[in-house]
Amino acid sequence: MKITVVGTGYVGLVSGTCFAETGIDVTCVDIDKKKVDMLLNGEVPIYEPGLDALLARNLEKGRITFTTSLAKGIKDSDAVFIAVGTPPDEDGSADLKYVLGVAREIGRHMEDYKVIITKSTVPVGTSFKVKAAVQEELAKRKVDIPFDVASNPEFLKEGSAIDDFLKPDRIVVGVESERAEKTLKRLYKPFLMNGHPLLFMDIFSSEMTKYAANSMLATKISFMNDIANLCELVGANVDLVRKGIGSDARIGNKFIYPGTGYGGSCFPKDVQALVRTADEYGHSLDVLKAVESVNYRQKSKLVEKIKAHFGENLKGKQFGIWGLAFKPKTDDMREAPSLVIIEQLLAMGAQVRVYDPVAMEEAKHTLKDTVVYAKDEYDACIEVDAMLLVTEWSEFRMPNFRILDKLMNNKLIFDGRNVYDPEEMKDLEYTYYSIGRETVNGPKSEKKQRVVA
Ligand SMILES: NC(=O)c1ccc[n+]([C@@H]2O[C@H](COP(=O)([O-])OP(=O)(O)OC[C@H]3O[C@@H](n4cnc5c(N)ncnc54)[C@H](O)[C@@H]3O)[C@@H](O)[C@H]2O)c1
Numbered sequence: 001m002k003i004t005v006v007g008t009g010y011v012g013l014v015s016g017t018c019f020a021e022t023g024i025d026v027t028c029v030d031i032d033k034k035k036v037d038m039l040l041n042g043e044v045p046i047y048e049p050g051l052d053a054l055l056a057r058n059l060e061k062g063r064i065t066f067t068t069s070l071a072k073g074i075k076d077s078d079a080v081f082i083a084v085g086t087p088p089d090e091d092g093s094a095d096l097k098y099v100l101g102v103a104r105e106i107g108r109h110m111e112d113y114k115v116i117i118t119k120s121t122v123p124v125g126t127s128f129k130v131k132a133a134v135q136e137e138l139a140k141r142k143v144d145i146p147f148d149v150a151s152n153p154e155f156l157k158e159g160s161a162i163d164d165f166l167k168p169d170r171i172v173v174g175v176e177s178e179r180a181e182k183t184l185k186r187l188y189k190p191f192l193m194n195g196h197p198l199l200f201m202d203i204f205s206s207e208m209t210k211y212a213a214n215s216m217l218a219t220k221i222s223f224m225n226d227i228a229n230l231c232e233l234v235g236a237n238v239d240l241v242r243k244g245i246g247s248d249a250r251i252g253n254k255f256i257y258p259g260t261g262y263g264g265s266c267f268p269k270d271v272q273a274l275v276r277t278a279d280e281y282g283h284s285l286d287v288l289k290a291v292e293s294v295n296y297r298q299k300s301k302l303v304e305k306i307k308a309h310f311g312e313n314l315k316g317k318q319f320g321i322w323g324l325a326f327k328p329k330t331d332d333m334r335e336a337p338s339l340v341i342i343e344q345l346l347a348m349g350a351q352v353r354v355y356d357p358v359a360m361e362e363a364k365h366t367l368k369d370t371v372v373y374a375k376d377e378y379d380a381c382i383e384v385d386a387m388l389l390v391t392e393w394s395e396f397r398m399p400n401f402r403i404l405d406k407l408m409n410n411k412l413i414f415d416g417r418n419v420y421d422p423e424e425m426k427d428l429e430y431t432y433y434s435i436g437r438e439t440v441n442g443p444k445s446e447k448k449q450r451v452v453a
């Protein structure tokens with residue numbers, strides 16, 4: 001079986017490589033020549049754990065190749081996956097120009113039957129726009145080549161993308177013909193052998209499932225951030241509350257970690273796009289509107305604590321930031337909370353030193369020369385007035401506090417991911433702010449009035 005994947009970003013490259021791993025013959029197409037050249041050399045342009053080795057193996061076996069020519073890429077393939085970006089348009093809706101551009105190009109070049117599958121995250125009804133675009137191009141060519149469209153949203157997470165793809169909780173496929181269903185069943189057969197469910201449904205429901213899934217996960221996070229903020233006010237500990245509610249199987253213990261707000265290339269844009277779609281239908285998604293506003297507020301949470309500690313003017317103060325990427329195990333800086341935090345600190349006159357194990361180069365595109373790029377986490381703390389932990393990389397979990405004590409001007413930490421144990425911070429005599437927990441060794445005015453029965 002031969003397939004083509006158009007777009008070699010996080011989704012296209014991981015999908016293509018994982019399909020190749022099952023023995024399928026894969027051609028990946030991208031308009032970015034530099035990327036294609038790198039990939040042909042076995043160099044992976046993004047940081048995704050395990051991807052280099054998997055790609056190298058499949059390149060060596062000749063099961064995967066890369067090209068900038070879609071015409072060449074789709075020749076003889078049974079299925080074409082569209083996995084290009086769908087960034088937010090000015091009004092928050094998904095911009096479909098890349099997806100529909102690829103659809104038109106497929107229509108211009110296809111010579112035999114294909115299933116054209118939209119893997120990008122797209123609003124309900126987009127697969128039919130893809131169908132119309134292909135049909136239009138075939139009509140211009142005055143040819144009648146049969147094809148089907150299908151929807152197969154992707155649920156992988158950055159940082160664990162390969163595992164998520166090879167061992168998915170489920171595979172969702174929207175189809176409107178038996179022929180397309182048969183092709184996709186064959187394609188996903190190796191995954192079914194491991195017992196992962198393949199859910200066939202109509203195309204509208206499949207497209208909607210992707211937005212509903214991301215919106216539900218974003219809702220859990222914003223809910224927990226709101227509860228964490230209340231925990232601080234009433235003197236409760238959100239870590240205990242999280243464990244207390246997470247052990248109820250109906251709630252579940254995943255995606256209920258409070259922090260500095262959700263970021264990344266998916267949740268912010270997908271929640272926004274679903275709200276926008278609903279508005280277009282005259283339906284207000286009030287829950288999701290609240291999810292967005294809580295998330296917006298949460299990104300300023302650490303800076304609010306800094307303001308309460310130091311006051312509004314941070315001139316002459318220096319801060320060390322640990323972690324820049326929107327989450328650990330990725331170099332993706334899209335919608336990273338660190339960017340909001342740094343912008344606010346700089347606006348208040350502070351100086352900032354930053355360190356991230358893999359996202360420094362990506363971060364430079366946005367932060368340019370506004371910050372000092374440290375060589376490691378300790379270098380980021382030289383003569384700083386406080387350290388801010390923003391991304392919970394595992395290497396930040398057990399720092400050598402004796403070294404930090406000597407480097408920092410103050411023993412002061414603002415932890416945006418609740419990585420450290422407040423009891424240990426107390427023993428080490430740090431002033432320690434975290435999310436949804438009592439401040440350790442904080443100013444006296446911080447002490448909360450507990451409600452006593
Ligand atoms: N990143 C994720 O974790 C993730 C997970 C699930 C779903 N998604 C969705 O998948 C889609 C892709 O996301 P991504 O993060 O992989 O995007 P990305 O920006 O990393 O990659 C998109 C790629 O498409 C290429 N491209 C653009 N136009 C093209 C064209 N006409 N022909 C060939 N290539 C073209 C770009 O050069 C780029 O390499 C989006 O809709 C996203 O919402 C992303």
Ligand SMILES: O=c1ccn([C@@H]2O[C@H](COP(=O)(O)OP(=O)(O)O[C@H]3O[C@H](CO)[C@@H](O)[C@H](O)[C@H]3O)[C@@H](O)[C@H]2O)c(=O)[nH]1
Nearest residue numbers: 154155156157158221255256257259262263264266326327
């Ligand atoms: O309990 C949690 C879990 C996550 N986050 C934050 O949420 C954001 C997104 O994290 P995650 O979902 O792990 O990463 P993504 O790679 O953005 O993956 C999401 O977005 C993808 C693109 O649509 C989907 O495919 C995935 O299923 C979905 O989890 C990050 O900023 C995390 O820090 C929290 O604050 N608390």
